[in-house]
Amino acid sequence: MASLKKFFFIKARDFVHAGEASIHIQSLLKSMHWDPVLIRRVAICSYEGEMNVVIHGGDGVLNLSIENDRLIIEIIDDGPGIQDISLAMQPGYSTASDEAREMGFGAGMGLPNMKKNADDIQIESEPGIRTRASMTFLLESPKETP
Ligand SMILES: Nc1ncnc2c1ncn2[C@@H]1O[C@H](COP(=O)(O)OP(=O)(O)OP(=O)(O)O)[C@@H](O)[C@H]1O
Ligand SMILES: [Mg+2]
Numbered sequence: 001m002a003s004l005k006k007f008f009f010i011k012a013r014d015f016v017h018a019g020e021a022s023i024h025i026q027s028l029l030k031s032m033h034w035d036p037v038l039i040r041r042v043a044i045c046s047y048e049g050e051m052n053v054v055i056h057g058g059d060g061v062l063n064l065s066i067e068n069d070r071l072i073i074e075i076i077d078d079g080p081g082i083q084d085i086s087l088a089m090q091p092g093y094s095t096a097s098d099e100a101r102e103m104g105f106g107a108g109m110g111l112p113n114m115k116k117n118a119d120d121i122q123i124e125s126e127p128g129i130r131t132r133a134s135m136t137f138l139l140e141s142p143k144e145t146p
Pocket of ligand 1: 048052053055056057058077079080081082088089093094095096104105106107108109110111112131
């Protein structure tokens with residue numbers, strides 16, 4: 001089955017380039033004339049996941065994969081990890097630094113928004129080693145990928 005795969009590096013604490021992977025993905029999907037509502041859902045999830053790596057994580061990678069009937073965004077970073085994932089998923093829970101809060105982050109709404117906007121979300125973390133967030137979006141009309 002034809003598929004499209006791309007990956008983007010994400011650098012921890014690099015606020016200059018933060019968000020660029022999500023902008024690339026959004027432009028790519030627009031150029032493929034995808035449904036704007038679906039593009040928005042994907043963009044929200046990739047942006048929130050990317051910013052979590054920049055703010056909380058270690059250096060990481062975002063893998064985009066488009067298959068016939070689904071798009072998958074997998075974000076892996078080698079930062080401190082998440083001790084209690086169900087607590088981290090609660091709206092309003094945040095350990096954002098003062099620096100991140102001054103830039104407007106730290107509402108504790110990133111993970112809840114990712115859960116709301118993806119058809120499926122899996123978060124795994126080995127504290128001190130890595131965190132992996134994988135989000136799946138089902139395409140309403142299966143596409144032939146380029
Ligand atoms: N990649 C990550 N590495 C380590 N901790 C993380 C990571 N992603 C999320 N977390 C933890 O989960 C918490 C909740 O994340 P969430 O995205 O919901 O909120 P936030 O990033 O703190 O604030 P907001 O996203 O609203 O700006 C974070 O404060 C942090 O403690
Ligand atoms: Mg966040």
